[in-house]
Amino acid sequence: HPVDWPTRDLLSHRVAVTPQRTALLDEETGATWTYRELDRRVDRVAASLEEFETGRDQPRLGVLMDTRPTFVTVFFAAMRAGLTVVPLNVRETVAELAGKAERTAPNAVVCERDTESMALEVVDAFESDAATESPAVLTVDEPANGRTRRLRASVDAGEPDATPLVEPVSLERDDPLVIMFTSGTSGEPKAVRLTVGNLVASATASAFRLGVDPDDRWLCCLPMYHMGGLAPVLRSTLYGTPVVVQRSFDRHETARVLDEYEITGVSLVPTMCKRLLDAGWVSTESLRFVLLGGAPASSELLERCRTASVPAYPTYGMTETASQIATATPAEAASHEGTVGQPLVFTDVTVVDDAGEPVPAGETGELVVSGPTVTPGYLEDEHTDTAFGEHGLYTGDVGYQDEDGRLWVLNRRSDRIVTGGENVDPGEVIAVLRAHHHVEDAAVVGLADDEWGERVAALVVPDAELGSDGDGALEPHSLLAHCTPHLAGFKRPKTIGVADSLPRTASGTVDRDAVRDRLLEDGVDVSGAA
Ligand code: ATP
Ligand code: MG
Numbered sequence: 108h109p110v111d112w113p114t115r116d117l118l119s120h121r122v123a124v125t126p127q128r129t130a131l132l133d134e135e136t137g138a139t140w141t142y143r144e145l146d147r148r149v150d151r152v153a154a155s156l157e158e159f160e161t162g163r164d165q166p167r168l169g170v171l172m173d174t175r176p177t178f179v180t181v182f183f184a185a186m187r188a189g190l191t192v193v194p195l196n197v198r199e200t201v202a203e204l205a206g207k208a209e210r211t212a213p214n215a216v217v218c219e220r221d222t223e224s225m226a227l228e229v230v231d232a233f234e235s236d237a238a239t240e241s242p243a244v245l246t247v248d249e250p251a252n253g254r255t256r257r258l259r260a261s262v263d264a265g266e267p268d269a270t271p272l273v274e275p276v277s278l279e280r281d282d283p284l285v286i287m288f289t290s291g292t293s294g295e296p297k298a299v300r301l302t303v304g305n306l307v308a309s310a311t312a313s314a315f316r317l318g319v320d321p322d323d324r325w326l327c328c329l330p331m332y333h334m335g336g337l338a339p340v341l342r343s344t345l346y347g348t349p350v351v352v353q354r355s356f357d358r359h360e361t362a363r364v365l366d367e368y369e370i371t372g373v374s375l376v377p378t379m380c381k382r383l384l385d386a387g388w389v390s391t392e393s394l395r396f397v398l399l400g401g402a403p404a405s406s407e408l409l410e411r412c413r414t415a416s417v418p419a420y421p422t423y424g425m426t427e428t429a430s431q432i433a434t435a436t437p438a439e440a441a442s443h444e445g446t447v448g449q450p451l452v453f454t455d456v457t458v459v460d461d462a463g464e465p466v467p468a469g470e471t472g473e474l475v476v477s478g479p480t481v482t483p484g485y486l487e488d489e490h491t492d493t494a495f496g497e498h499g500l501y502t503g504d505v506g507y508q509d510e511d512g513r514l515w516v517l518n519r520r521s522d523r524i525v526t527g528g529e530n531v532d533p534g535e536v537i538a539v540l541r542a543h544h545h546v547e548d549a550a551v552v553g554l555a556d557d558e559w560g561e562r563v564a565a566l567v568v569p570d571a572e573l574g575s576d577g578d579g580a581l582e583p584h585s586l587l588a589h590c591t592p593h594l595a596g597f598k599r600p601k602t603i604g605v606a607d608s609l610p611r612t613a614s615g616t617v618d619r620d621a622v623r624d625r626l627l628e629d630g631v632d633v634s635g636a637a
Pocket of ligand 2: 289
């Protein structure tokens, strides 16, 4: 038998070493829990979850809960009891959630007071086939409905030295720990299988890039049903440092928490960072790093961070790699404009051309990633088959690497516009539009066109000074005139719209379908202009 590394859940290891250290601080209620207190709660929840293990090789637990310490409790309890966690997005509709529940077939769904009625509706909408039973609904709070069952002693820490009720299961490296859905930017969200090994490798590699200080304190204000919210919790448990949990982002509240709790690290999507800066946020002495990921951080945003002494680390990551792939330091981001830095240790990125052949440094192609953080595959085999190739996982992202391995992410493969047989890189058009001194942001998409197949279309956001009904400087025809000297005819937008903001997905990426809808509705056709 090969040497493997059977392990217990991360919390079991942690509590044995530093039981008295703070694990969680709940910004909402002011409560704080030590690792010992968290462990006690987890033990009890795990005891009541054990009933759901029966009859299934890899039992699954849906979690329909907000970003709160109880989410963390349920997560570690599932890990202790050997269940795979399926985090569900509380902002989705019942129909969307029922679809996800059908695909993942959880044995039970855990909810809380706020989500109980939704969980019951999801389970009612769930079409169980012969092989799967409709999931049970469990809650960490007092049930409001007779059909919901309460998890035993879930919020009661119990006697501090009470005998544990459960023996933590032994986990192998390749055991599934989470099924995490992608953000669905390019289609229906994909269900990504992440193993114990993926998540431990991710936390370890992240520590090698950012360092760990015993006094670190991470703020988690991204939803825990996305990698960006779950990763800080797993990392901190491995490192033995506390996490401050904030249920949702709010520019004023988050700025206050960063300050009051003397936060040392936080993950944000670029739009959140921008909103914080707009609200007058300046860094505290204690802040060590702000990971900016999920979407590109513009040079302008990074410049504003420098002015406010915010240590911004542009980061490229994805659900399929349990978060970070590459992260740039603030110094690197300043000296190499637009970079997301070098891949984390153990992670390899290969840039390949359309034929799948690696290209030399400086040349653009699709980014292919490999290493221990990379998922073994999606829940649905057809996605796995198309995503994996010779050099690893094909990310669908387009970019290039310099001689030192620093990475630039330009756009997604699927964003490429083909007009009259010519390829247009939306990033190039966006860069020209953004160079206009009254343009704050822009999105460029292809719209179906009878003559050209697709035509280039742009949705432009004026800067705050100007506003969307400003002085006419951002009138579509004058925007086109601005592009004319910089872009070949086929690259110039044929349809231009102006909006207050770009529609975005929950994880901060531009929602391209919504951009298309906006442009179809009120974009101006400028194709006739000279
Ligand atoms: P789906 O896979 O369902 O289309 P998604 O790719 O948006 O959704 P996530 O896993 O949340 O789902 O996001 C990862 C993607 O976000 C990356 O593949 C990349 O396209 C984009 N991304 C992340 N960080 C950056 C960055 N720093 N710069 C540019 N793009 C980024
Ligand atoms: Mg993706």
